Amino acid sequence: MMFRKKIIYLIMFTLICSIFLNSTEAISKTKKQDVLILVDEDKKLSELEINPINIIRDSLSRHNLSIEVLNFKDYTKDTIDKYDFVIPIVLEKIEYSKDLFDDLDEYKHPIFWIGNDLNKYVEKNLKYSYTETNILSSIREVDYKQSEKFIINKSGKFNVCDFNREKIKVYSTIKSGEKEKIYIMNEKNLWYASLIPNERSLIFILCDVINDFLGVDEVEKSNGFIDIGEINPYIDQKKLREIADYLYSENIPFVASISPIHFNDRNKVEATISQTEGFVETINYMEEKGATIALDGLNISGYEKKEDSNLYIDEFIGSELRECVENNIYPIAIKLYDNNLNFKEDEKLDEYFSTFIYGTKDEISHNNKITYPYMTREDKNLNINLWENLGNITLEDKMWFQKLKDNYRLVSINRQFVVGVAFNSSEDIDSLKETIEFLETKDINFLNLKEYDNWVKYEGINIDSDKGEISIDCKLDKNNSSKSNDSYISQINRFLIVILIIFCLIFISIFIYYKKINKNKLFRR
Template sequence: MMYKKIGFFLIAFSIIFVNFNYKVYGEKIKTAKVLMVYDRENVFGYQDNIVNCIEELLYNFSSKVDKLDIEEYNKGYINKYDYIFVLGIEGKLNKSDFIQDLFNFKGKICWIGKGINYFLNDKKYEVSYFREKTDITELYYTNKRDKKYSYSEMKKFFIGDKWNFTTLNIKQSEKVEVFSYMSDGTNYYPFALKNKNLWYISSIDDNSLLFYVFCDLLNDIFDTKIEDKGNVFIRIEDVHPFRDTNKLKAIADYLYKENIPFIIALIPAYVNKETGYINNMSQNKEFINAIKYMENKGGTVILHGYIHQNRKGTVSGEGFEFWDGYNDAPLNVNIEKLVYDKVEKGLTECVKNKIYPLGFEAPHYAIDEKGYKELKKYFSTYVGQYQSSNKKFTTTAFPYVLRNTKSFNKLIPENLGYIDIDDPLTMNRIKENFEQVSMVRGYTAGLFFHPYLDIKYLKRAVNYLKQNEVRFLDLKQEHNWVMLGNIKIYSDNGNITVEGISNKNKDSVKKINYISKINIMVIIIVSIFCITFLIIFIKLKRIDKNKFLR
């Protein structure tokens, strides 16, 4: 019996060893069922679809997310869910069947914004409705969870915009945990709290400090353990064949010297706005060599559209490509076909010149829901902001990477803004944005820089980020894939592998992942050793048994 156990252990060891040395790229599927109930999708007068933004966020924590207008609610509907998020933009949530079901609900409830006065009429919770306020000017928050913090121990932020906030009274403070406070300059109120199975957040939008506090609190609501250390990326924007190659190389040299990897947002073709003639980068060998030079200095290419414009008379790099910027509306075309055609042309032009993008960024971040779904077929990675509305152009900057959502396989968010030399406060805005984003646990932050600007402006931003001891994101180090037709591009651990293209291109540029090959060799050797040892061990055991019988 003892020998059998030893033999089983050796076999199990070899199997486990093999499994540990193969990388698993699929994300863990989270099975909690989440429902969001809302009274309207956006604040009156604004185009931002807050429901869509929250839905994208929730998919990051669960693979099963549904949303429902309160007018469509039927009794007992919430019973099949584990989490209920209630979004009150106008507060019209007084539907008796819903309120009663919510009161009896055993899972977690997160109520955001107005209408909670209908739910807190009973004595089940140690909090009660107080009133609405529009003169809140300060927010206090900390992401530390080692003890209960008072507002004076939290970081203070100023709220510039006038917003509606719901205030609550706390009946028994020892039974209520307050995660954030707000103030009108005189009085202090809980902004975010937890009592029993109820989480409450006073107000939310989709693009500011309030939104980032909510994003961070989701880690607590879903009991997610996440590292505090974040990532920052720098993206060189609107790099097209008519850019000054000397400036591109100078940027690459500087960032390489600073040991900072960076992203290159490549527009592979440039349209003459007068004639409409398309200048592909294949016609400019100097530009192609400059891109490869930047790659060798730590740059990673993503596809930034194909021509970055869609209207005659518009300059490439300034116009929209997947949106009607003139009428601020979706393009009146088959957007799926348009996206496919532009991606196919862009990738073909890149691959033909031995340049391999690892992600995509829509020009000006403008694209509708159908466009996102089409892009999701071809790219594992999208870099930028999220357009939440299918009616008007508006974007949301998330504070961390989103994975396996409705619109993205992986979204790497840009949220710090860009360097605008016409704005004397441009660095102040970047600093303010970083201060807010970096309070979110596991944040990813990003900014972009146009290569026609003086490099001194980029150096100022880099110096600020380095003073904050940030960790710079290297896109090549992550698992990415691009697939369209016969083109297949993969990256991992700094290596890029290309499949499905002609040997003429493939043999000269395909980077072999030597680490993976070594791992496979080690796995084979160890497996052979374990099997050989096991066979010898069994034979020796039989010899000993025969001796004993004699």
């Protein structure tokens, strides 16, 4: 009997321990890990056309991480102890810091040093197999995992550290003439990128290596999205229906980026979807065939900062959203051009929209634009960013298809990649079919944007989507529906004018009638 009790107690103890360990593991998985980014000059970094801090932030944003940025000169002893990852970024140079370097020596977690002056830390540290520093003036090629090579064009002065190749893992190399040097490597807890990533190939390679730095192993199915863009009241509606029918026949959901109010530069006439016969019905038809509606921000992207720009943006967003909502069309995203992340924050667009699609007005290559190989999220408002990283299909460029395939080769080096491509609704549909056929050979899963948690919030307009369903709560009162109100008032005015004219006609008729009667009475006398 006592033996049975002991067995029961032992089983209960084992179960309790198992439950405790599982719950502890679950808590540890949900707990945010902390990342410290150290920078040499905040101001100089922010002045760069492509800011590496933003690159690193966006690359980390897909993971459950808390990110802080600190200047090297503000570092104090033991600061890094509370962080799970440390990423020093050195644009130019840093002074030797005993406190920081001593702390890095004792630090057990991963370190990812990006840029110059790593030699100041490793040359006195016997833990790593540092051998020498090379000064390069030009770099023409980057290789990733000895399987993919990409042409780049960097000139300047680059301090590139080298290590004992037998003791390190080399992810990527760069070439200056015939010399092959390290771009990214790993030894023990040290990761090193010798160049500041400011070209697409350098950025995309770094984005993938960050997975290993963070210990992320999972490989998700390759995803993608198609954006049918520049849809406005002047576009051929038959062509829009043809595009929708084709994508529906291929079982491909897609994004339709529309300009509900469009100014035609040729004839200097503004047209709206309300005024254009059949246009609303055509958009509804595209929705039935799988379209998710996005607002096309072509008229505001790249808008120069002026004193009244906030007012202009508000008027644009308000008038375009109201034009959509009044016609039962509900955008759940906005498309911006030239990939200007700061523009979104400056104009508070990230408070109006949750979801942003970044495209380009340039040809399909857009090598100097910021793009990412996957969907990114931001901590502030949990904004979703989608990137048209395959480019903008245009038949004006005879090499468009080869460039698209080259872009795909670059994007696809990443795990969990999401490809995005823009198709101008006025282009020949055959180029769209050729693109779809190519992506289908790559087993791309096309995303339905409505399946994600999207929202639009602007002065009484609330649009939400989740799991394929869109919910609407829109109250267009007189304060935030001036366009609708003006239309209503003008109708009342027209009605009153007609009534007044009729009343005047009746009054004149009665006046003439009685005048005639009085005249007849006068002659009788």
